[in-house]
Amino acid sequence: MKYWRDPLDLGAIQVSKGRVIIIEGRCKGCEFCVTYCPRNVIQMSKAFNIKGYHFPEVVDESMCVNCHFCESLCPEFAIFSVAIPEKN
Amino acid sequence: MSAQRRKKKTSQPHPQDELLRTDRLPHIWCPGCGIGTAFSCVITAIKKSEIPLDDIAMVSGIGCTGRMAGYIKLDSFHTTHGRAIPFATGLKLAHPEGSVIVTSGDGDLLAIGGNHFIHAARRNIDLTVICVNNFNYGMTGGQQAPSTPFGAKTTTSPIGSPEQPFNFCALAAACGAVYVARWTALHIRRLTVSITEAMKKPGFSFVEILSPCPTSFGRRNRIRNPLELVQFYHERSVIRNNIDPQEAALDFNNNLVVGKFVDTERPTFLDSYRLINRRELGDWPALEPKVPIPDKQVSG
Numbered sequence: 001m002k003y004w005r006d007p008l009d010l011g012a013i014q015v016s017k018g019r020v021i022i023i024e025g026r027c028k029g030c031e032f033c034v035t036y037c038p039r040n041v042i043q044m045s046k047a048f049n050i051k052g053y054h055f056p057e058v059v060d061e062s063m064c065v066n067c068h069f070c071e072s073l074c075p076e077f078a079i080f081s082v083a084i085p086e087k088n
Numbered sequence: 089m090s091a092q093r094r095k096k097k098t099s100q101p102h103p104q105d106e107l108l109r110t111d112r113l114p115h116i117w118c119p120g121c122g123i124g125t126a127f128s129c130v131i132t133a134i135k136k137s138e139i140p141l142d143d144i145a146m147v148s149g150i151g152c153t154g155r156m157a158g159y160i161k162l163d164s165f166h167t168t169h170g171r172a173i174p175f176a177t178g179l180k181l182a183h184p185e186g187s188v189i190v191t192s193g194d195g196d197l198l199a200i201g202g203n204h205f206i207h208a209a210r211r212n213i214d215l216t217v218i219c220v221n222n223f224n225y226g227m228t229g230g231q232q233a234p235s236t237p238f239g240a241k242t243t244t245s246p247i248g249s250p251e252q253p254f255n256f257c258a259l260a261a262a263c264g265a266v267y268v269a270r271w272t273a274l275h276i277r278r279l280t281v282s283i284t285e286a287m288k289k290p291g292f293s294f295v296e297i298l299s300p301c302p303t304s305f306g307r308r309n310r311i312r313n314p315l316e317l318v319q320f321y322h323e324r325s326v327i328r329n330n331i332d333p334q335e336a337a338l339d340f341n342n343n344l345v346v347g348k349f350v351d352t353e354r355p356t357f358l359d360s361y362r363l364i365n366r367r368e369l370g371d372w373p374a375l376e377p378k379v380p381i382p383d384k385q386v387s388g
Contacts, residue, residue: 028119072276075124077102
């Protein structure tokens, strides 16, 4: 993320990390999650699921901040994110 | 490769699976339909409200949105067309501690069920009514509904709808609803907050969700792609909280006014009913409270 200037407490802030889990069989390929993911963690894959739809796949898991937006937006209950515990 | 993927698939259940009848999934809603998102918001709101799950019931009418009651793992009932509110009224009066959610589409709730809606709002029965407005009768093939915008094409208005649509929020507020809000299907955070507030609000609360229907409404109005349709609603939406819902008309050329319009207090039907039944009020029209009958011990 680009900042206009570096926040003074940038080093002290812990950004939460998440892991995206996709239930491929439920996806109907509406692309809501891919379009509205604020960190562009996911993209549409070229593979098909059992119903014949393209489903999303994770591009860069390190970008996920566990905001649960995809989880709430998905009309098919096919994607969710879980927090990765911080190492401290 | 595929074996690895399959292994990942079954590792963890979806967090909302605990409130879903997963054996009935995948649901019948089309790809890109906003009802799924609205349903997801309802489930999140139910969890956030922290009301015991045994005390929540969901009632729905006929239509695409009516299917919600079939997919939720709570006490639920799928009523006849337009009769979700009468059933919910009975449920609420029989079990006043419970919280009753009515989920219905625009055609079910405000066309065939219009009178029930008006009178439930007038009596201020403690219900949470969630109306998913997709601007047509989606399930039966995209016929014209009371919400279809002027000039929009549907199956039964192939050259454009010649009628002016309802403004549901203004109708609900005019009939006496105590909580009125409208959001699009993409305002998921605000929508979830609104549904939680509506559930906690004693009285008739109404939340309208502008939802894309790419299969019926979008296809006949040249916005076939669900993403384009949801963006069409979201880009034109303007948030204006606490304005008069009469001013919050849906103008698809300029802006679709969304927000929380009404949040007031009014005695609910059960409050008023108990008050009358205790016979503590004087005669109409003064209705002055009578002097309470003193207890036997005090009087001597």
